[in-house]
Amino acid sequence: MVQESGDGEKRSQGLSNSGFEWRSPRLLVCSILLVLLLFYYIDYTQFSEKWATTISLVLTETFTSQTTNTSLALGRLSTPPGPYYVAYPHKYEFVLNEPEKCKQENPFVVLIVPVAPGNAAFRDAIRSTWGTEKLVEDKVVSLLFLLGLPCPKEQENLQESLLQESEKYHDILQSDFLDSYHNLTIKTMVMLEWLTAYCQNASYAMKVDSDVFLNVKRLVNMLLSAPKENYMTGLVTRGGMVMRDPRSKWYLPKQVFAPARYPPYTLGLAYVFSLDLPAKLVEAARHVKAVYIEDVYLGLCMKHLGISVTNPSEGGLFNVYPVQYNRCRYSKLITTTTRSLRGQIRSWKDLQTPGSPC
Template structure:
């Protein structure tokens, strides 16, 4: 009888173990199934955006909190922190070594609270700026920045009006992002002309870059009269720009190469393709081409308000036109249709003395054309 009871207890124990093991296996399979469902079947724009925004918020919180203690820990000098620059150690901790890829080519993470990693908050006030030039450029494009610094970026005063300029960048997305971030901080300490915000710098984030520009202008440059967003591959005739602005309106003013009744491109192979699910009309509202457009500073705050309501598209100049249309403000055609040129203009002194902006085929051309135009002698 004792042996029978002992065998019975052993059978019950083994059965309990088998039940416990089965329960564990079932639980694991259930979790794996749920993970598969989330990743494969629920990999929506909202889910991806949430993941991206959580990462950006983590970076923002880390850089903000650590920058406050940078002086006490000896990472940054008081001057560095007062200029809004986060130390290399702090920033590098928040940057992934993996190249950034957009979650969806038609998704734009805005509205969202972006912050500045590198800032020049007193630039406009100290220089008593008349017009500020904001040049969006990729973090690694030092050559373009140096070309501008040595050419039209040197034209600080025209007709007794101060011209300021700043380069606008996002976070680097390459494999060597930590080293590049350290180089950017050193470049900022040398030139004091960089603005960097905590969004990933990429073509698909140009709309974010542009609205961040507006946020900076609204916060730090309201004493200026005008701003110009201008691409880094552009030849700019600063004298001609200032002369155009002297009699220009001070409110609700935006001009450049204005496109009217431009058709929405539906070819999926086009760089500027937009599907109907993103933007359904056949034509865009009037907009100024992104090579370079000028606007009065009152528009910065107005466009930011519109951007909270207008669904963003990744084509940044089109989006600004959509916001202007939402505000009911018409764009102003330039006084001369040849002032802004989207295709490179063949160089001669007479022609270049009369235009404001044109794309160029190389940085070498951009530098050489500007230098030749500065030499003494008649233009025409």
């Protein structure tokens, strides 16, 4: 220890004897000028962005597609601004994209299914059932699945599988946010951004959960006479109570949202909207702080825009509780939640059998 102290003193003395003592006025002035010169040449914006990326964002590994030989850097997971808010607005990038989908297919309605990266069984079930309905009443229907990033523990193997799935089906959109329940609002806003950027030629879009049975024919039939602008419908909730119990899955404290009731909104399990709305909602999101309850948040953005959600043209079209299968009943509804993936497949196949359903 004494020897180390002595060495330290010798090193200090060596620096002083070599002319590097900070008490030299000439050296002090030169150092200040050097620092100022560095600040002059450094792009402060880029420096800040790199610093934020290093501190706030999680960089994940790079995966390479063998068919395209393109390195996909997975991405940047923004730090949430709090337990009841999400990191939006934020510049999220697409890891997997289908930018020509709408140009090539020219759809009347685009179906977008938010689904977890690991839920390949649900994607396959939809591709083999209502996702096969591409032309209804001479109207083109397009299907896309929307994913975030898998959790870091399963990322490498799962991401390679997703790349292969994307190359096979060309129906996957994946953005560089962490796919989680808390980030559903981010997922929804990324969907709206994609529609704004790549799908302006469609008339309508529908967000539909992966565990929902969808009657595509009934949906298209309803949309043939639907408004072309400022239109959003589904299972509309009016006067919804704000959950103040901290144990609730949808808890929001008063300091986050003071009113006791929410403005009208469509339940997130399935809603359809005209394609003028995505750009308007993305703009509204710049002025409305993003809470984690995604369907409520869209309702808040609609209120900011002064646009009312629309009640369905008929009762019973959208159902939050599972409707027991009946061929006649299912031919008249648009969506219902289902109790099992197997039941969803069985119901759709039975509904396709020839003959009148009622």
